[in-house]
Amino acid sequence: MQLFFHENIQEPSFHLDTEESKHLIKVLRRQQGDKVNFTDGKGCLFECTIIDANPQKAVLQVTQRLYTPDDDYYIHLAISPTKNSERMEWMVEKLTEIGVHEITFMESEYSERSKLKLDRLQKKVIAACKQSLKTRVPKINPVTPMEDLVKDKKFDSYQRFIAYVDKENDQHLFEKIEKDRAYIILIGPEGDFSQQELQLAFDFMFHPCSLGKSRLRSETAGVAAVHTVQLKNNLTNL
Structure with a gap:
């Protein structure tokens, strides 16, 4: 078709x-x-x-x-945009194919880019929907300061996660997810989050999580996070 x-x-x-x-x-x-x-x-x-x-x-x-009825779960990915716009376009395309519901581009301390061509990204999303036969177009939000995101009360009912690399942060996102919930997952820039940003997220009930032992590029981490949530929600034997 x-x-x-x-x-x-x-x-x-x-x-x-x-x-x-x-x-x-x-x-x-x-x-x-x-x-x-x-x-x-x-x-x-x-x-x-x-x-x-x-x-x-x-x-x-x-x-x-x-x-097509709504999913029983909702995936909101908040991610710092990379300097390379082509990598962001690749990411939103793959996230759409896998099944993200909403993407917010997040400004953090070490962000590499503060402006995006949202109209071009939207075209990539629509093309990916057509290719993967999806009847729902994910919502794409403009660049938003991290502080505004973590303090937003609309996420009070969400499972809230922040993914970062640290040897003490070794519990995988897959292990922490509860099925059929709304989720927001924060992914930082290539330089990761600052200690102040991590503490801010913890103060607002964002839970640390790992995406594996490898150090991932930001856009790869975003794809891995969304795939992990989809996998947990679609495995029938859990």
Whole structure:
């Protein structure tokens, strides 16, 4: 199945803008009467039929709508952006494929970057959703100071973790996760968190966790953390 994205799908029919119409009709050579699948990124899968194969303004009719329920758990990754923007793009792509629900880029003491092209990252996320056949687009938040994140009361009901490298911090995230919860996991920059930042997180009930014995790049740590939470929640024998 090939999946397309359109944010504002209205029933019984809707039209595409010029860019999307050209891609569907000219590039992919879809014709009137062809069946195509769309998502609005909000959990719905729409089975559609092309009723006007206009490369400037293609019109589609919705023939069936299927809804994907929310997961029983929620993964929020807060991570310091790396200096290399391509690595951040790779990360959000892989996080989307694995199954993250929300990403916040976090400004910490040793952060390497404070500005991001969120529109470009959003396009990467949508492309990854289409590739991995996901009907929910993860939320991408702008750069936020670490202090604001850890003090935010909306996380009071979350399991809160901070991942960092230390020989005394040897309990793996997998061992600490409770299934079917909301989680927020903090991942620091290449220089890791400062001692003051660690203490701040501890003061607000963030629990230390390890992602293994290896020292990981920030974006690798983010992918490892989200995969770990997905693995724990989807193993049926735990």
